[in-house]
Amino acid sequence: xxxxxxxxxxxxxxxxxxxxxxxxxxxxxxxxxxxxxxxxxxxxxxxxxxxxxxxxxxxxxxxxxxxxxxxxxxxxxxxxxxxxxxxxxxxxxxx
Amino acid sequence: xxxxxxxxxxxxxxxxxxxxxxxxxxxxxxxxxxxxxxxxxxxxxxxxxxxxxxxxxxxxxxxxxxxxxxxxxxxxxxxxxxxxxxxxxxxxxxxxxxxxxxxxxxxxxxxxxxxxxxxxxxxxxxxxxxxxxxxxxxxxxxxxxxxxxxxxxxxxxxxxxxxxxxxxxxxxxxxxxxxxxxxxxxxxxxxxxxxxxxxxxxxxxxxxxxxxxxxxxxxxxxxxxxxxxxxxxxxxxxxxxxxxxxxxxxxxxxxxxxxxxxxxxxxxxxxxxxxxxxxxxxxxxxxxxxxxxxxxxxxxxxxxxxxxxxxxxxxxxxxxxxxxxxxxxxxxxxxxxxxxxxxxxxxxxxxxxxxxxxxxxxxxxxxxxxxxxxxxxxxxxxxxxxxxxxxxxxxxxxxxxxxxxxxxxxxxxxxxxxxxxxxxxxxxxxxxxxxxxxxxxxxxxxxxxxxxxxxxxxxxxxxxxxxxxxxxxxxxxxxxxxxxxxxxxxxxx
Numbered sequence: 204x205x206x207x208x209x210x211x212x213x214x215x216x217x218x219x220x221x222x223x224x225x226x227x228x229x230x231x232x233x234x235x236x237x238x239x240x241x242x243x244x245x246x247x248x249x250x251x252x253x254x255x256x257x258x259x260x261x262x263x264x265x266x267x268x269x270x271x272x273x274x275x276x277x278x279x280x281x282x283x284x285x286x287x288x289x290x291x292x293x294x295x296x297x298x
Numbered sequence: 299x300x301x302x303x304x305x306x307x308x309x310x311x312x313x314x315x316x317x318x319x320x321x322x323x324x325x326x327x328x329x330x331x332x333x334x335x336x337x338x339x340x341x342x343x344x345x346x347x348x349x350x351x352x353x354x355x356x357x358x359x360x361x362x363x364x365x366x367x368x369x370x371x372x373x374x375x376x377x378x379x380x381x382x383x384x385x386x387x388x389x390x391x392x393x394x395x396x397x398x399x400x401x402x403x404x405x406x407x408x409x410x411x412x413x414x415x416x417x418x419x420x421x422x423x424x425x426x427x428x429x430x431x432x433x434x435x436x437x438x439x440x441x442x443x444x445x446x447x448x449x450x451x452x453x454x455x456x457x458x459x460x461x462x463x464x465x466x467x468x469x470x471x472x473x474x475x476x477x478x479x480x481x482x483x484x485x486x487x488x489x490x491x492x493x494x495x496x497x498x499x500x501x502x503x504x505x506x507x508x509x510x511x512x513x514x515x516x517x518x519x520x521x522x523x524x525x526x527x528x529x530x531x532x533x534x535x536x537x538x539x540x541x542x543x544x545x546x547x548x549x550x551x552x553x554x555x556x557x558x559x560x561x562x563x564x565x566x567x568x569x570x571x572x573x574x575x576x577x578x579x580x581x582x583x584x585x586x587x588x589x590x591x592x593x594x595x596x597x598x599x600x601x602x603x604x605x606x607x608x609x610x611x612x613x614x615x616x617x618x619x620x621x622x623x624x625x626x627x628x629x630x631x632x633x634x635x636x637x638x639x640x641x642x643x644x645x646x647x648x649x650x651x652x653x654x655x656x657x658x659x660x661x662x663x664x665x666x667x668x669x670x671x672x673x674x675x676x677x678x679x680x681x682x683x684x685x686x687x688x689x690x691x692x693x694x695x696x697x698x699x700x701x702x703x704x705x706x707x708x709x710x711x712x713x714x715x716x717x718x719x720x721x722x723x724x725x726x727x728x729x730x731x732x733x734x735x736x737x738x739x740x741x742x743x744x745x746x747x748x749x750x751x752x753x754x755x756x757x758x759x760x761x762x763x764x765x766x767x768x769x770x771x772x773x774x775x776x777x778x779x780x781x782x783x784x785x786x787x788x789x790x791x
Contacts, residue, residue, distance in 0.1 A: 206665065218620060218664040219627065220657060221645035230661065233721060237662055240722050241609040241675075244682055254680035255687060257511075258497045258738030259763055263540055278399040282631035291629050294640050 205235045302327050307371060307470035307524035308551070314360055314370045321360065321370025324470075325353035325414050328372040331468045332416060340453075340462040342377050342435045343385055344417040352414040359412065367531055369412030374463045374472040377418040378425055379405050379515075380504040384415075388506040389433040390423045392651025393632045402504025403536045404473065404515055411531040416469055420459030423653050424623065425480055425508045428727035430458025431716045432655045440488055440710045441466040441786035444751040451710040451753070454484030454727075460518045461488040465786055471519040471528045475505060477512045478611055479706075479731030482743035485518050486705035486756030489745045489784060491525045491773070492518040494731075496764045497738035498543035500529075501536030509618035510541075512611075512735045522744060522774040526550035529766065545764060553767035554774040559593030561772060564698035568604035569730060571707070578704045578755060581747045585702055585757045588779035589772065599698055601689040606682050607733040612725060613666050613679035614736075619656075620663025626651060658721065687737040694762050700772045703730050705743040705756035730758060740766045742773040745782040754784065 206214070208227040211234065215222040222230060276289040285292040302324055305313065313319055329346045349372060356370035380386045380398035387393040401409075409415070420438040422430055429452040430438045440453040440462060453462040457474035461484035464472050474481040476494035485492025493516045500515045507513060517528035530551065535544040565586060570579065590596050628634035628647030635646035652660070666675035693701065707729050716724055734741040740763070743756040757776055761769035 210665070211661065214661050214665045214668065216645075217668060218660050219624075219641065219644040219648055220660055221642075221649035222657075222661075230658070233658055234662060234665065237612060237658075237721060238665075241613055241679075244606055244609055244613075244678055247603070247606060247682060247685065249678055249681035249685070252681040252684050254677050255684040256680070257541070258687075259543070261543070264537070266537075275399075280630075281399055282396050284628060284632070284634035293629055294637060294643055296640050 205238060206231050303331055303467040305470070306521045307519055308521070308527055310371055310470050311368065311527070317360070321353040321356040321414060324370065325349050325372050328416055328469055335466050335468055338439045338441060338462045338466055339436055340420055340438050340459045340466065340468065341374070341417045342387065342389060342420050342459065345384060345415055348384070349414050349416050352409070356412050356414060366411035367527065368408065370414060371412070371471070372414045372416045372469050373408065374416055374419045374460060374469045375405060376421055376457055376460050376473050376475060378421060378475050378506045379473055380506070381405055381415070381418065384418065386418065386506070387434070388424045389421045389435055390652055390656070391434045391633060392626045392648070396631045398504070400504060403501035403538060404505065404532050407531055407534065408473070419463055419472055422456035422458065423656050424506065424619070425456040425475055425477055426619070426655050426659055427455040428479070428483055428724055429711070429716050430455040431713070432653055434653065437713055438462045439713065442488060442710060442753055443787050444753060450713045452713055452715070454487040454710065456480035457484045457518060461485055461490055464490055464518050464520060471517050471524055473515060473532070474518045475513060475515045476735065477508050477615060478735050479728035481516045481518060482731045482741060482756070482758060483706050483727055486743040486745070487710040487754065489754030489782065489786065490518055490520060491522050491742065491744055491777070492516065493525045493529055493742040493766065493769065494734065494740065495529060495533065495766050496740045498541055499740070499764065499766065500532050501534070501539040501542045503536055503538040507622040509615040510622060511618060512615060514735070522742070522770055522777045523551055523554050525742070526554050526770050543764070548767055550766060550770055554770045556771050557593060558589060558772050558775040561594045561699045561768065562697055563589050563594045563596050563772065564599035564693050564701040565596060566599050566601045566604065566701060566703060568601050569703045571729065574704070574707050577749050578707065581755050581757065582702070582704050585746055585776055588776055589702065592775045592779065594772070594775070597698060599693040599696070599701065601693065601733070603682065603685045603689050604733055607686050607736050608725060608729055610679040610682040610686070611732045611736060612662070613675050614683065616659040616663035617667050617676050618663070620660045620667065623652070623656070623660055655721070683736045686733055690737045690739060700768050701760040703758045703760065705730060705758040709749045709751070709753035709755055734760050739763055740769045742769050744773045744776045744780070746776055746780045747782070748784055
């Protein structure tokens with residue numbers, strides 16, 4: 204499997220990462236080199252192998268579905284580039 | 299008083315308890331040394347005021363015969379650990395100015411044990427790199443030099459600042475993290491000890507995430523006993539990390555004092571790799587002989603899926619990174635690029651905020667997780683991971699207690715090597731360490747010798763899950779036999 208400029212543009216869009224036009228071709232080359240290298244995994248028959256999900260078998264811990272934290276909105280927005288009345292401010296989304 | 303800084307962490311601790319010197323003396327010496335060694339670019343932020351306050355509090359406790367296990371000891375903190383009110387950037391422009399309103403579990407535990415914070419340490423951006431050269435703050439520099447050649451070398455990565463600071467005797471230990479080798483590789487190329495504990499041993503809460511199923515924190519220190527002492531304070535169950543394991547934390551330092559007599563040490567034939575310098579193979583042979591002389595039994599083991607670990611890692615790690623790094627969008631923290639609409643703001647912020655290697659990994663990760671490719675890449679890589687883990691399981695089930703391998707495929711290389719190397723050439727630095735992350739096991743790097751050019755090389759010991767004790771014990775045996783006392787020449791102090 205290899206990627207072309209069109210694919211890089213699509214993936215960059217999915218990743219919300221602006222890639223300038225002139226970087227699309229070099230990036231496709233870099234990604235293809237990595238993808239060609241990982242291709243060696245095809246040598247292995249993994250049909251009867253379960254994918255690894257954790258280092259040791261364990262269940263995710265559970266807890267009561269109750270509020271255990273919160274109530275400090277000023278802290279939550281303390282690092283935001285733009286805020287108003289403890290809300291995050293972003294460019295207009297809805298006209 | 300600079301000589302105080304030559305002490306090991308455990309020596310400094312014992313000296314403080316015996317009141318041979320104060321935390322203020324240690325901390326002042328450390329703060330001064332850090333300021334004098336700015337050429338190393340080991341620190342991205344120095345916190346001398348915090349250090350002075352913490353040292354004074356420690357001295358008050360020590361005077362009363364109180365205090366925690368690391369009371370009064372100056373440490374450095376990798377800039378991946380969130381520190382309350384103190385800038386935390388993961389060495390990325392996108393987190394510039396970020397001051398967490400909370401403290402990571404690990405650093406909170408270290409402060410509770412009495413440790414003194416000297417500042418935040420340089421690293422590869424988001425821990426993605428093996429040379430510290432992807433840092434937004436520029437590379438950290440290895441205090442070691444090749445013979446009389448003054449050319450600057452890299453301290454390894456991603457915990458390059460941690461390694462440079464400890465190797466230059468600026469602090470007694472540093473926190474680090476290891477996703478594919480980022481504790482063990484820098485420790486190895488700077489003549490230090492670094493242990494990556496079992497996945498789940500240390501809480502990941504408040505540590506900026508790279509690849510969540512692989513990330514694990516640990517210490518970089520001068521000696522095995524130091525690593526044991528520091529790891530004990532970093533370890534333990536944390537309900538805030540769902541992958542943290544609820545198990546008692548053993549007295550790791552005590553484990554180091556036990557002889558390796560009767561231990562079975564495995565030597566995996568798959569770690570003999572073409573193109574690795576003869577010096578590294580010779581050091582490995584030496585390590586085998588040392589452990590044999592110390593009474594261990596050496597057995598050959600086979601880990602047949604070793605060669606697939608690195609390619610599988612370069613699917614799993616970028617996939618998880620692309621997901622974890624989605625949060626850096628210019629809304630809640632860090633950098634925001636000006637834009638007219640929301641999508642453009644996301645795209646420009648992220649493009650401006652992260653460097654080329656991080657961008658590459660976000661794209662690879664997004665690609666392998668995208669519709670139609672998930673099974674072919676990510677699921678297949680997770681299956682290969684199961685095979686790698688099974689290799690280790692079988693070796694341990696057959697009665698092997700620990701496995702001895704080289705730590706890195708080369709000694710420290712020159713600054714700017716990254717510019718001419720391909721990404722894959724850089725990825726190969728982790729060839730001996732990455733299997734351990736894929737299987738979630740504990741691994742330690744111990745300094746074992748010097749190259750003909752006078753650069754340090756390390757050996758690695760790998761253990762069963764949650765058996766850091768045997769790893770430290772065998773590591774201590776290698777340390778004792780090697781008698782590594784060389785010091786770097788590249789610090790003018």
